[in-house]
Amino acid sequence: MNLRRLISSGALIAAAMAATSCGVQKDGETAAEPSKMNEKQAIERAEQIIHQAVDRMSPQPALNPVRNWTHSCLAREDHGPDDRVQVTRSYQLTGVPGADAKKLVRQARDAWAKHGYKFQSADADGDWSDPFPSVDMRTEPDDFWMGAVTGVMDRQKGEGLAAITVTSPCFLPE
Structure with a gap:
């Protein structure tokens, strides 16, 4: 995978993470209120x-830096305000x-597991037999x-390039 593909893969992962992080789930129900954070706090936490x-x-x-931006909240199924935004740092x-x-x-x-962050699903610990694994986690209770x-640079040599992305929950802009 060349550098352009890795960046595209990272952006795709960030978009998927962003889409799912807008509707914060609490006891099986979507939280009624958007997060009280502002953009500066979201960037600092990310x-x-x-x-x-x-x-x-x-x-x-x-x-x-690959893609550090504030963008529209991608999830709309939670019936929250449509003007919410979220921060992605990649x-x-x-x-x-x-x-x-x-x-x-x-x-x-x-490091994230040591901080008590959770895997996205029971089998989301990454396939460590794969020479180019990935891992997806989230924070609790703030839901980042x-x-x-990893992206493949040279499959035969087992060389790759690592990337890291954090996306905030949705919040109302100031």
Whole structure:
């Protein structure tokens, strides 16, 4: 997978995560009120979640911004206000050997699990037998969704590029 494909894959994952994170579920029902956060708080929390995963990685990657934006809330099935927005922060983890991409994704997963974040489903721990795994998790109770993914750079050599994305729940703009 070339760099363009990885970016496209990361954007697709971010969109899927964003679409599902707008309708916060509480005891089987959709929460009636949008989140009380503002854009600045959403960005700060997303960056905190990213740094919880990245700051202790070894080898230490550089964060190369891919897609950091505030956009319309993608989920509309929860009957919330249509003017809500959400924040997505997405980075490539660069400056490390391509053979370490899988290791970086696993380290992100381990760091997030240590913070008590939950996997998206019972089998969402990633297929670690796959040379290019991904993992999807979310925070509780603030419901930020995040993923770490590897993209194939050289399949024969087992080299990839890791990326990390965090999407906030929907909130009303100021």
